[in-house]
Amino acid sequence: MTAAAELIGVTQRFGSFTAVDEIDLAVPSGKLTTLLGPSGCGKTTTLRMIAGYSAPTSGTIRIDGIDSTRTPPEKRNLGMVFQSYALFPHMTVADNVGYGLKLRKVPSAERRSRVMETLELVGLAHLADRKPKKLSGGQQQRVALARAIAIRPKLLLLDEPLSNLDARLRVQMRAEIRRIQAETKLTVILVTHDQDEALEMSDEMVIMNEGRIVQQGSPQQIFPRPADRFVAEFLGYENFLTAADGTPLTIRPEHLRLAEKGQGLDATVVDVAFRGVDLLVSLEVVDPSGATVRLLADVRGGATLTPGSSVTVIAPDDHLVSLPR
Amino acid sequence: MKRPITAALAVIGYVIMIVPIIFVVATAFTAGSTLRFPPDGISLRWFDEALGYEPFIEAAISSLELAVLATALALLLGVPVTLAIHRGKLPGKGLVEGLFLSPLIVPELVVGLALFQQLMVGLGLDNFSTLLVGHTALMLPYAVRVTGASLALADPVLEEAARGLGASPLRAFFNVTLPVLRPGIFSAGLLSMVTSVNNVPLSLLLQGRDFRTLPVTMLDYVQQSYDPMVAAASTLILAATVVIAVIAERTVGFAKIFGGINQ
Numbered sequence: 001m002t003a004a005a006e007l008i009g010v011t012q013r014f015g016s017f018t019a020v021d022e023i024d025l026a027v028p029s030g031k032l033t034t035l036l037g038p039s040g041c042g043k044t045t046t047l048r049m050i051a052g053y054s055a056p057t058s059g060t061i062r063i064d065g066i067d068s069t070r071t072p073p074e075k076r077n078l079g080m081v082f083q084s085y086a087l088f089p090h091m092t093v094a095d096n097v098g099y100g101l102k103l104r105k106v107p108s109a110e111r112r113s114r115v116m117e118t119l120e121l122v123g124l125a126h127l128a129d130r131k132p133k134k135l136s137g138g139q140q141q142r143v144a145l146a147r148a149i150a151i152r153p154k155l156l157l158l159d160e161p162l163s164n165l166d167a168r169l170r171v172q173m174r175a176e177i178r179r180i181q182a183e184t185k186l187t188v189i190l191v192t193h194d195q196d197e198a199l200e201m202s203d204e205m206v207i208m209n210e211g212r213i214v215q216q217g218s219p220q221q222i223f224p225r226p227a228d229r230f231v232a233e234f235l236g237y238e239n240f241l242t243a244a245d246g247t248p249l250t251i252r253p254e255h256l257r258l259a260e261k262g263q264g265l266d267a268t269v270v271d272v273a274f275r276g277v278d279l280l281v282s283l284e285v286v287d288p289s290g291a292t293v294r295l296l297a298d299v300r301g302g303a304t305l306t307p308g309s310s311v312t313v314i315a316p317d318d319h320l321v322s323l324p325r
Numbered sequence: 326m327k328r329p330i331t332a333a334l335a336v337i338g339y340v341i342m343i344v345p346i347i348f349v350v351a352t353a354f355t356a357g358s359t360l361r362f363p364p365d366g367i368s369l370r371w372f373d374e375a376l377g378y379e380p381f382i383e384a385a386i387s388s389l390e391l392a393v394l395a396t397a398l399a400l401l402l403g404v405p406v407t408l409a410i411h412r413g414k415l416p417g418k419g420l421v422e423g424l425f426l427s428p429l430i431v432p433e434l435v436v437g438l439a440l441f442q443q444l445m446v447g448l449g450l451d452n453f454s455t456l457l458v459g460h461t462a463l464m465l466p467y468a469v470r471v472t473g474a475s476l477a478l479a480d481p482v483l484e485e486a487a488r489g490l491g492a493s494p495l496r497a498f499f500n501v502t503l504p505v506l507r508p509g510i511f512s513a514g515l516l517s518m519v520t521s522v523n524n525v526p527l528s529l530l531l532q533g534r535d536f537r538t539l540p541v542t543m544l545d546y547v548q549q550s551y552d553p554m555v556a557a558a559s560t561l562i563l564a565a566t567v568v569i570a571v572i573a574e575r576t577v578g579f580a581k582i583f584g585g586i587n588q
Binding site for chain 2 (some may be wrong): 151
């Protein structure tokens, strides 16, 4: 696996605040990598350092094997899509997409055909002569993508590209970006705070917290095996309990099962929320270490559950994840 | 009840502002030979007279010359300063902005007297150069305020986007930021010209035998002869100002020009 971009011991400080704290990262070539984390975790700062908009306080950034730590953005040949899209308001869609090619002195006939080809790829060829202001948010997003792709960048960098779109469009665009990535075979780095987006889109996920990388791997590797409590909580593991030997454990609500009697933990129902397809049952449980904890079980059926009733909670071993102490 | 009072004040305000103007415009069209309301008949003879009166024409040309030069200087100085205030890492931005807006507050008579003492008496500059300095200073607030208003609308990420696509910082500025600022610079220029042409205090204090602006010449004329030619000249100036104001409103909008920068 070759790295399209490599960060070695990269740190970014703003005054006394450390935004990115000595991270090492290898971005696999031809894949879609997401930087995932809550706001302020350093993911956008990391992306901006890769793009060249801010120089790291220390550390090395290699792009395509070449040390680019101090290279200005205009010499990096990377395509960037900004959260606000940043389309040039005084230029048409075609001129926006062709701007990078014009700077590269691509002859106008070739430029026109490459612009149209790229607009075709994002499905906007029919809007080439419009001004950005006349487009919907989703269309502006596609123009921004086309503009970044048209220069045939070494990397395509996407900074929270879907966060300004409404929920339905956001889900559509996830598939759309995946399709474009597959067709162009570009190396893509996508910054997001939305774990569903990251799980659905990523080949490789990099989870960040407080300026550090806390876990890296494919969604299939990470989702069932969160490395620590932060990652577990971030990925929707709601239940935390302690084993008899003191090991912290976690399990997802949908993996807990409820029974009337049997091998498991004794629990009292605290609250039952009806959610259509399933029930969200809030339970008070004495865990194996003897502590009383609140657990959430996401179950189907179970009409007899009422607050105050006693049940047995079964946490299947193959779904229990042990976390570092 | 707040509304009736507000409405009444607005009406009084409009009456106070507009009625005198109506009188001037009406008397300009008189067929008679005195400034009187209502006018004695209607004719264009005084417009004819005003346009044929050499001191007025000469002064009008002087006024325009001064206005164009002062505006150009104010923009050349004001636009980079605005960029530095809004985008740069200038220490004491607020202070710098305050300095450039201060000509709006400092009484023009004081400015005029200071310029007279320092530049004309002290350095021996001629009255045109001194007037040019004074008018340029007077225009600076417009240059800073109006371009600042349109700069606030321009997303700073635009320049980053241009650089990411391969543009040098200078190129990004000329290809992206400047075109976004163009309407603002344009209306700042128009407003500056209007302010310069209409200015009396500075132009009066710094007048000289060989260089006089139109308002000063008109003031002189009124002191000697009281006829409708001045009303006709005023009406012509008013018409030109209205045209310019409409253009400024169409390109940027008064709300943005006179409202807060961060609105």
